[in-house]
Amino acid sequence: MSVVFTLCILFIPETPIFYALQDNDEDLKKVLQDLDRMDDMDELLETKEELKTRDTKREWKDLFSIRSNRKALFVVVVINILQHGSGVMAVLFFSAAIFDMAGSSIPSSLAMIIIGCFQLSGSCVTPIFVERVGRRIILITSSTICCLSMFTLGLYFYLDYIENPVIIHIKWLPLVVLILFYVGYDSGLGIIPNAIIGEMFTSNVRSKGSSVTMTTSWLFGFAVSTAFGALLEAVGGHVAFWFFSATCAVAALFTIFFIPETKGKSLLEIQKAL
Structure with a gap:
């Protein structure tokens, strides 16, 4: 390939x-x-x-000195950090271990194939509806789905942690929850934060703003993925997944209060909104 x-x-x-x-x-x-x-x-x-004749030093200055660029940087950095804080990379890297820990009745290798197919379907949905529905509605819905699915997965691990007998009858739940999580994530939270980077900044600072945003968010994603394995052993899976659930809830609230709708708007209109 x-x-x-x-x-x-x-x-x-x-x-x-x-x-x-x-x-x-x-x-x-x-x-x-x-x-x-x-x-x-x-x-x-x-x-x-x-x-x-573009002045690189002036562009860096404009990124932090102009109010609209400064607010745009705040918005895209935070939502991209929350994107990685949803736990998507950690869950992806540790999916086989998660299924094994959960005692799932479905082999982890088969479960990952099933999840991958649903990921593809989730990714195919958003391009069809994003210009009709708008970025904010899709992002709020996606974050909410991720929040509920991570909370449910945390609840499953908590019941397993306290050895509740109901676990025997819901061994299928981790697969269903992770399918729901990835469909929700790939239909909005995994796409929209990256897309709005190009819509928020003025053209002269866009490269600088996107560089700062992506570097910051991927460093945070690296930290979450690195810490996840240790977190599972130290405090249990339920605490880790409830943390991811809380992060997704914050992403939904942040979208409601801070992210302007960019659908059908020119750069000037977006700058005025900021």
Whole structure:
């Protein structure tokens, strides 16, 4: 698969911005024709000199000094941290161990295949509805589903921890809960936080803002995934999953109170909303 990926890269053209910066108007025109974006030709040529004289230090300053950029950075950093705080990577890495700990009646290898199929279905749903329903509604719904599913999984592990006899009759529950979690996650919380990064920042600070956001969120995701194994042994699975549930609840509330709807809005309208 890596070889196929590498070969396919050979057929991907450079971006129009690259050709504009290189003063290569011929290739710029060609790639715009291939992308059916000839209407952007004049705008790119007009802004070519501006692109060449961009001040990196000024862009970093604008990211933190301009109020709308500062609030945009706060919004996207927090929601992306909450995305990783939902426990998705930890649950994915430790899924086989989770099924074994839960004493699931379904083999862990088969359960992971089933979950993977439902993940695909969840990922296919959002692109169809995101422009109709809006980012906020999908993100709130997705976070709520993740919250309830993680709470239920934590409750299952708590009942197992206190050796409640009801566990014998619900060995199938971890698989159902994780299917629900991944469908919910991949239909919103796993997609929308990354998508709004490109919609929140002004063009001159977008690369800086997205770099800060992704670096911060993945460091947090690394910390959660690293600590999860130790947490399972130290305090039990129920505490870990209830922590993930609480994080998803915070993500839903944060979306309600802080994230503006960006569906159908121009960058200027989003900046005014911020």
